[in-house]
Amino acid sequence: IGAAVRALADSHDHVFTSGGIGPTHDDITADSIAAAFDVQIGLRDDARAILAAHYEKTGMTMNEARLRMARIPRGAELIDNPVSAAPGFTLRNVHVMAGVPAIFRAMLASVLPTLTGGAPLLSQTLRVMRGEGDIAANLAAVAADFPDLSIGCYPFQKDGAFGANVVVRGDDGARVGAAMTRLAKDLGA
Structure with missing residues (x-):
């Protein structure tokens, strides 16, 4: 312990x-x-x-x-x-x-x-109407280019269609924004 x-x-x-x-x-x-x-x-x-x-x-x-x-x-x-x-x-x-x-x-x-200390955690979410398997390569590429950020993928199904909420988290707002802009462009969202 x-x-x-x-x-x-x-x-x-x-x-x-x-x-x-x-x-x-x-x-x-x-x-x-x-x-x-x-x-x-x-x-x-x-x-x-x-x-x-x-x-x-x-x-x-x-x-x-x-x-x-x-x-x-x-x-x-x-x-x-x-x-x-x-x-x-x-x-x-x-x-x-x-x-x-x-x-x-x-x-x-x-x-x-x-509790005090630590930078605030910032996050942005992108809703994509594509399944995880279709966007996995894009997510991996962005994650590799932004190793200081956490990029999560949370799948859902709505009205028979598959989609995912992609969440980018980090303590640098500019970096979170840049990763989100790239994801939106790469995923056509």
């Missing part, structure tokens, strides 16, 4: 993990993240207080297993968990959240507004 996260963190603006921060012995994500960034991990008072308040309110006992969820790598910021209280954390550009889908979504909702 640690090696994969470190490699991803070094090559991406943000990395999101889901799961492995719960109360059982096999929940090793927090330890792996700490090791990946060579920082200590331990019980954090603020995380412990969040858990203690939650368990007191719900009438549950704060046991050693539940206390494991207050172990946070040094230097990390807590991620709010409005569903089950046990916090996730952000260390550098890695956002570590619960694995239960509903809890992950709630935690992600608190993280997304804080």
